[in-house]
Each structure stands twice: as structure tokens, then as C-alpha cells.
Amino acid sequence: MTTFKRDIARVIGPATGLDEAAIEGAITLPQHADQGNFSFPCFPLAKQLRKAPNLIAEELAKTLAPPAGFTRIEALSGYLNFFVDKADFARRVLSEVLLRGAAYGASDEGRGKRIVIDYSSPNMGKELAFHHLRGTMIGHSLSRVFARRGYAVERVNHLGDWGTSYGKLIVMFLREGMSPNELENLTIERLNGLYTSFSRAAEQDPTLEDQARQAFARLEAGDAEYYALWANFREVTLRELRRLYAILNVDFDAWVGEEFFANARHGKLQAALEVLESKKILVESQGAEVVDLEAFGMPPALIRKSDGSTLYITRDLAAALYRHEHYAFERCFYVVDNGQSLHFQQLFKVLELLGQEWHDRCEHVPFGLVLHKSEEGNWEKGKTRSGHSSLLKDVLEAARDKILAIMAEKNPEAAQKDGLALQIAVGALVFSELKNRRMNDIRFEWDQALSFEGDSGPYVQNAHVRLCSILRKAGRADKSISDKDLANLRWEIFADEESFAVLDLLAQFGDKVASAALSRDPCVLAQFVLSLADATHRFLHNSRVIGSPEENERLFLVRAAQSVLGQALEMIGVPAIESM
RNA sequence: GCACCAGUAGCUCAGCUGGAUAGAGCGUCGCCCUCCGAAGGCGAAGGUCACAGGUUCGACUCCUGUCUGGUGUACCA
Known part of the structure; x- marks a missing residue:
């Protein structure tokens, strides 16, 4: 793709005196067949040449010789339209896709650079809710996108595993008098239940809140018994998280939670506080220690509470300082919902005030909230507590069951039904999360979440399945391809509309990956997948x-279509299954 | 009050680093399986791109204001 644009730029450059890189950037892909395959708008030239754009275009169309691989250049209402030689286009695109294989669409832009992506980051002791899927999959997809751009990617799960909440768990656990045996058989459901029973009990006995604070204080002070309990709770949580991440095919390089930064035994927080104190930006306010951000139009960043304990932002500061030192990152992305944007603005501003010149390499990658319908009928942020939230495992199970029913109807022969159904369910849920811009809020409704028709995961997976099926039947599924195989092919066969539409999309793959990286939004690739699936279905329908x-x-x-579609699917976390 | 985000077809959304005639899916109304997977394809109907200004040769796209909705806004994370 880029080589086609470059070829055009090399022709236009000498004739106009424009910078070739600038020309390449200005070239667009037209929407209609009569506008050719690549277009160069001549409007910006009008001012410097003091001539009407359509005249400039007409003149250039007459004088320029089409680059190799192009049949003609036409002027149309101020645009210079380039028409490719379809057979040659097919030769170039298919050769590149097939010979480069898994490396097609990759780039070395990020060579030698490291990127940290903080995503998913759930709270300990709680089950993953449906809304966690969004951040988890956006982060997962971005990690694959940047890896493909040549970056070394560090995927960090910043667990919420420290704070008064864990005092609550300890208090409730001891209060309900659990035996060591029960500790061994502890489940995530049981832990989750401790939260709800705590809030219920606290209504009767207000001293419980204090007990929880004291329990956490004891935990922070390094109490061995409490720390063992905490570690056990953490392990139970991780077990369930790993189970769900495995289903989603999501992985992390580091499971480093808040405890790592907040617990005195690791020394990270003290280091951060020393930096804060040495820079003298802490001020006392209402008994607490804050960084005043009024000059920047923000509320103060609360670093230390009046009782001396630290907060979320303090730990995030420690984490940022640690990550910078430990990873020497080019960028550090925080894939966290949009509700936290003020927090990140404050965090990055404090880093700046601390003189950390790398503060602008930290970037919040926000995404819209999952809204649930309240009793009053309004759409609101989901709350686990009031039950207006759904557990991820429940949605996954419901989706799998519905898929199983559809499979029984459409393809009773499908092997490995349960596992396959789950992969289709994952594809369906993940695709609907990623196909739209990440900033959009999502309204959760069961009917809609379990709707698998139209522009859906199953639709795009099906396109891949059909391609695989044909390759399997033809015995071409795993054969490696060399230049020899591509010699003497009748490339003009691909000049028909449906074949060419597929080729045109295949050629755009690398640009789409670049665009997804630049916008930090996997929806670019999801939309590409949709277009390619669309073109694939049409091609297969029209061409035996x-x-x-x-x-x-x-x-x-x-x-080639199977190769690119499969890679694009994997990049957005939709399983590229081979039958369904 | 202030801040962040969103407002495109009846519904859910693409299109937004400015470019030619604004596209899908669902829903509605029709059509196509002796043919590699019909979880598919083809067609019809459906639009003052929230509103008002501005910048520009050109604005759904950028800027300002207004309206509507979501979220956040000092000791939770």
C-alpha cells in the first residue's frame, strides 16, 4: 500500500516541487470506481500556482506519465485520479501477503522502544464484572498492535489489592469464624460474599467500619497472621482471574498490584514520598498533605490523609516512578475508564511538578462506561453493590449456551461443541466491545449483548471459517508458499469487482495497524475486519x-484473505476459529 | 458551578490528522440454496450529520457559544 502511494508521490513530486512525503500523506482512497484507486487533491496547489485546481489537475493528468503498475491518470473536479493495473496490483499485493506471511502488515517503527500498558487491573476479592471486559480487551488488543509495530510491550495488571477493603475482608472472615480447612477451600464467590455480608452487618454495628480500618492498619504494620490471610485472599482471586483470562486468551507480563507500591516492606512508597518532600511541593491543608493544583484548574491532589495514610494517587505516583526506572518506557498507557480522567490529569501534573521530564510519555487511554438501567429507568454507571451489574462469567455462560443452541440448529455435526461454542461466545462479546470507538458509553442489555446477528463476532468468524474450509478441501491449508508458486499465475483473473475488493482491503492492512496504534483504538481494526469479512463473503458468493x-x-x-483476516482477528482478541 | 466525554437513518453505530455523491447492522417490505459453510448474498424504503455562529477554495470532521445525556469534582479505589 505504502509503496503504491510512494510510487505516485515520486511522479508528482518533480512536477510540482512538493515534498514527496507530504504528497504521500495527502493521497486519499476514493469512494467511487470512476474516481480511480488513489487520488491526489490539487486544491492546496491552487494558491501557490495561482491557478484553478481543476486546471492544475488537468494539466498534470496530461503531462505526467503513469507510474509502473498504473494504467492511467485522470483529472476530475480538482482531483488527480490514478488507476491501477488490476492484474499487476493483484500480483504485488498477493506476493507480499503470501511471501511475508505472519510478518505482513508489521513494521519496525518501535524497534528498540518499550511500551508499558496497564490494563484490566481488577480489585481483589471481587469477581470480574461484565464491564471489566472492555478495558481488558482494549488493553490486550493494543498490546498486540504495538507488538506488531515492533515495540517491546510490557503488559501490566495493576491489581487493586491494598486498602481498607481488605480490612473488611479480614474482619468478616474472622467474625464468621472460619476454620483453617475453610481457608483452603475458599472461593471467589465466598470472598465476594464477605463484602456484602460486611455492608449488611455494618448497618447493625457501626463499629465494624472502625474495626476494618484497624485491621487494615495492622495489615499495613506487617502483622504476619493478617498478611497470610491477605496473601490467601489474593491467591484465591488470582486463581479465578487466571481462569477467566485463559478463556479470553489474555495474558500479562507483570502482576504487580498496589500492595507492591503501598506496603512498607517493599519500600516503594517511601521512595516516592521522599521525592515529593525533596521537591517541596507538598502543602498542609485541612490536616492533610496535598499538592495544590489550583493554578492548573484542578482540585488538589491528596497525597496523605490527615491520619497519615496514603491514597490511590500516592500509590500511582510510586508506580509511575518505579515503571519509569524499571522499564525505561517510551510510552506508558493507562487503559482505564473515562471516569478516572481527572485522577490521571492530576497524576501527570504532579509528575511534571516533580520535575520528571518524562511525564508527557504517560498517557491515559480512556474508554466509555458500561451503563445499566436503574430502577427509575435511567442509564447509569453500573454498581456492583446495587446489583445493577452483571458478572462476566454469567454473561459468558449465557452467550455460550445460546451459541450451543444455534449450533444444534445450524451445524449439528460440529466437533468439540462446548469449547467451540465458548470461542464463538468470546468472539461475539469481544467483537461487540471493540467494534465501536472506545470512548462511546455502552448500554448493557441482555438482549443486545446476546444478539449474534448482522455485524457481529460470528459474522466475521464465519468468513474466516469459510476460507479455512475451502483451503482444507483443496489441501492447501498448511502448504508454505514460495516465489515459484507465484510465477506464471494468470493475475488478470483478479480483475473482477469482488476479487479486487478483497485485494484492495488486503493492501490496506498495514495502514490500519498503524492507524489503530496512533489512535490507540482497536476499533480501527475491528472495522477493517468487518470490511474484509464483507468482501470475503461477497467474493465467495460470486466466485466458485x-x-x-x-x-x-x-x-x-x-x-491471502485467510491469512490477513486471521491475523486481524487475533489482534482484536476474537478467536480465529477454523470451523463452527 | 467547574472539568472530561458523547449527540449522524425508527434503534445500535461507522465515517472525524478538513476533501468528490454521508455508509453498515437491526427492525420493516421483497428476492436468491441440485452449487466450496445460507452464521451467506441481492434489492427497496429510511438523513435539516443536536442547534447557532465562525475559520476555509471546501466542514459530519477544526474553533466558539447554546441545548441534551453520561461521568467526575478533598481524606474510597
């Missing part, structure tokens, strides 16, 4: 492959 006179050539297109 196996047994046709064009079989040999078309199988290469099928293989």
Missing part, C-alpha cells in the same frame, strides 16, 4: 473456487 478453471489462482487469494 474449487473445480473452477480459475481454481489455482483463486486459492491464493483465499489463502
